Amino acid sequence: MKKTIWNHFIQGFVIFSSVLLSLYLGNLNNNSTETSKKNNYIKDLSLSLQEDISQLQSLINILNVSENLIVEIQNDLDNVNFNLNEDKIINNLLNIEVGFSFFPQDGVYNQMISTGSFELITNEDLKKNLLEMYNHQMARNYATSLEIDNFNLTFRAIPYDQFRIRFDYNLLDGDFYGKRKLTSYNFNDSYYKSNSFYGLLSQAKLYANMYRRQLSDILVSYEETVLLCRQEVM
Numbered sequence: 001m002k003k004t005i006w007n008h009f010i011q012g013f014v015i016f017s018s019v020l021l022s023l024y025l026g027n028l029n030n031n032s033t034e035t036s037k038k039n040n041y042i043k044d045l046s047l048s049l050q051e052d053i054s055q056l057q058s059l060i061n062i063l064n065v066s067e068n069l070i071v072e073i074q075n076d077l078d079n080v081n082f083n084l085n086e087d088k089i090i091n092n093l094l095n096i097e098v099g100f101s102f103f104p105q106d107g108v109y110n111q112m113i114s115t116g117s118f119e120l121i122t123n124e125d126l127k128k129n130l131l132e133m134y135n136h137q138m139a140r141n142y143a144t145s146l147e148i149d150n151f152n153l154t155f156r157a158i159p160y161d162q163f164r165i166r167f168d169y170n171l172l173d174g175d176f177y178g179k180r181k182l183t184s185y186n187f188n189d190s191y192y193k194s195n196s197f198y199g200l201l202s203q204a205k206l207y208a209n210m211y212r213r214q215l216s217d218i219l220v221s222y223e224e225t226v227l228l229c230r231q232e233v234m
Contacts (some may be wrong), residue, residue: 039233040118041108046229049106049222056219059100063212066096070205077198086187093159094167094180098207099143102215109134126228133221144214148207155204162191170174 069092076084084092109130112118121127159165164186170179191197 034117034120037115038112038120041112041115041117041194042121042229042233045108045112046226048108049226049229052102052104053219053222053226056102056215056222057104060215060219062097062100066098067205067208067212069093069096070201070208071159074201074205075200077193082193087182087184089192090163090165090185091182091185093163094165094182096155096204098155098204098211099149101149102141102218104134104141105136106138121184121232123228123232125231126225129221129225129228133218134201134224137218137221141214141218144211148211151203151207155200158200159197162188162197164188 011037073084073089073092076082076089109118118127118130121130164184165182167180167182170181
């Protein structure tokens, strides 16, 4: 009788242990699969971030060039001799760009959130950076871009109207939207020397500086996050 009970106990223990081991191994396999999926997302995210970094660097460079063009015109207006020739002034105006916006690629990040892979990130600094970049910084970038875009409508319309500028457009040139080539204009000397034009340039310079600073802050976050991504999948 005792032997029979002991045999049943042994059999039950073996079955119970087998079930537990199976569950444990299944859980380990599931965790390994989810971690592997998360790491693949992190690698894809790192590639997207590097593409965004290239976009940020191009935009910052455009804003730097635009600010220098504005300063060159304003220096001429501050100089009683007015040394810049008309072609140079009009070409400067055509090449001032303050209306380009940064469009981050957030597809991989959104996939990580929707699949739960974001919660598997072990590096808390990486989590913090991603939340900052794709929430606060993205919202701030959108608000600033919208304000600058509205200004840019005025900045483009008034000089083109006042100087009767005409240009051809090469869609395949330039970093983003193509490049203009001046073909004709009627130089309006009185408008060029007016306070309205000078003030318009000052506003454009302010937006160029403001957006360049914001993009520079975003760039620092992106570069730091790329390094954290590499550490996460090592």
